[in-house]
Amino acid sequence: MPDVDKLILKMKRQPNGIRYQELTRVLEHYGYNMKAKKRNISQSFY
Numbered sequence: 213m214p215d216v217d218k219l220i221l222k223m224k225r226q227p228n229g230i231r232y233q234e235l236t237r238v239l240e241h242y243g244y245n246m247k248a249k250k251r252n253i254s255q256s257f258y
Contacts, residue, residue: 216241 219234236246 216238219230219238222234223230223238240246
């Protein structure tokens, strides 16, 4: 838990300096479930 508390303090002090992994760690600690975004690969781009 101290890690999560430290990350929250860092988010308050430096909101632009947060990495995605840090954000997901805090969200998962509070019960959020991060799932991968599905990509539609069947479309062709020209």
